[in-house]
Amino acid sequence: MASLTVETWQCDACGKESVTKLQCCGGCKSVYYCDKKCQQRHWNAGHKNKCKTMKFEKGTKKFETCTEKGDSRYFPLLLIYNTIKLYEK
Numbered sequence: 001m002a003s004l005t006v007e008t009w010q011c012d013a014c015g016k017e018s019v020t021k022l023q024c025c026g027g028c029k030s031v032y033y034c035d036k037k038c039q040q041r042h043w044n045a046g047h048k049n050k051c052k053t054m055k056f057e058k059g060t061k062k063f064e065t066c067t068e069k070g071d072s073r074y075f076p077l078l079l080i081y082n083t084i085k086l087y088e089k
């Protein structure tokens with residue numbers, strides 16, 4: 001039998017949970033929506049002002065993770081990518 005752990009995604013606009021992966025915001029990729037209507041609603045409700053900041057914060061976090069691991073200049077790109085993915089879990 002398969003694992004009982006079910007990953008769920010929650011829509012940031014209406015709060016509805018889904019067991020199928022939701023679409024994320026193309027800008028910041030930090031928020032999820034069940035459909036375009038929800039995305040539009042959330043965008044107009046204020047996400048348009050937060051999107052860029054969230055994208056920036058996410059990028060900063062990634063950079064910090066990268067530099068914490070030491071001098072990443074000598075790591076192969078794939079290794080860096082895997083390390084970032086590990087830290088995001």
Ligand SMILES: [Zn+2]
Nearest residue numbers: 011014034038
């Ligand atoms: Zn929704």
Ligand SMILES: [Zn+2]
Nearest residue numbers: 025027028051
């Ligand atoms: Zn966004």
